[in-house]
Amino acid sequence: MSIGAVAWMNAETLARPFVVSPPRDSARSEAADEARRAADFAEATDEALMRSVAMGDEAAFRRLAARHAARTLALSRRMLANAADADEVLQEAMLRVWVNAPHWRAEAAFKTWLYRVVVNLCLNRQRHKSFAPLDDAAEVPDPSPSAQASLERREADAAVARAIAALPDRQRAAIVLTYYEDLSNAEAASVLETTVSSVEALLVRAKRTLRAELRAQSDDSGSRT
Structure with a gap:
């Protein structure tokens, strides 16, 4: 081939x-x-x-x-x-x-x-x-409760995606491999060619950073409303 x-x-x-x-x-x-x-x-x-x-x-x-x-x-x-x-x-x-x-x-x-x-x-x-980012302008507004809930979920997912994208490289990789790809810490360590303890440390730092970033996004959104 x-x-x-x-x-x-x-x-x-x-x-x-x-x-x-x-x-x-x-x-x-x-x-x-x-x-x-x-x-x-x-x-x-x-x-x-x-x-x-x-x-x-x-x-x-x-x-x-x-x-x-x-x-x-x-x-x-x-x-x-x-x-x-x-x-x-x-x-x-x-x-x-x-x-x-x-x-x-x-x-x-x-x-x-x-x-x-x-x-x-x-x-x-x-x-x-x-x-x-999502193209909000291309969508027709739907005032129904289910549409509002769907929009809120999408906005929350987008906020998480932005926060993950902003993580340092190896922290982002550790989060994606373990939480989204459902790899064990040992499997993630093999992918990243590091130790299990290093993966655990990456996850601790990543989750701390994500919490801070999501809190900042929420505060920023609230200040503009």
């Missing part, structure tokens, strides 16, 4: 179900073999798929990419708070899966290795980060 063949992939294409095209009469046997391989890949572990990817198996790569695209994109968006940058990180991370597969060693779970790649790519982009 060429670099160009990976570059066109985005969140939508990678997240599509893995399917086999209907067989043509002239290729029925080949299609049947492909269908059997697809079924095998559906049950294969990430590590088994990586071994196939290492041998240049594009079908195994697509299955692996489809399996992890949604979570990879979600992690990128929470780290970067920018949809366009997150989509680029997704593409680059999957390209690294393909390129590095022959050299990959199963010293940690594939997901841990992939998250490490994604977090490092995100941190490398942080000095050029930008926050994309």
Whole structure:
């Protein structure tokens, strides 16, 4: 697979179900073999798929990419708070899966290795980060109680996203990995290549900073009303 063949992939294409095209009469046997391989890949572990990817198996790569695209994109968006940058990180991370597969060693779970790649790519982009706020002008006001509650939830979520985006790099990574990606402190430590105690310290500082930032946002909002 060429670099160009990976570059066109985005969140939508990678997240599509893995399917086999209907067989043509002239290729029925080949299609049947492909269908059997697809079924095998559906049950294969990430590590088994990586071994196939290492041998240049594009079908195994697509299955692996489809399996992890949604979570990879979600992690990128929470780290970067920018949809366009997150989509680029997704593409680059999957390209690294393909390129590095022959050299990959199963010293940690594939997901841990992939998250490490994604977090490092995100941190490398942080000095050029930008926050994309909600476009309130594009919405038609709805005075119903349910709409008001929904708006308040969105505003609260946006406030949290802004506060997380403002955290120092490793504090932000620790929060996202443990609270949003549901990794244990030990798994987060493996992703960040540090100790469990260091992750715990990062989380303590991050939560303290978030509380202060959210309080400041609330006070600022109240002073303008």
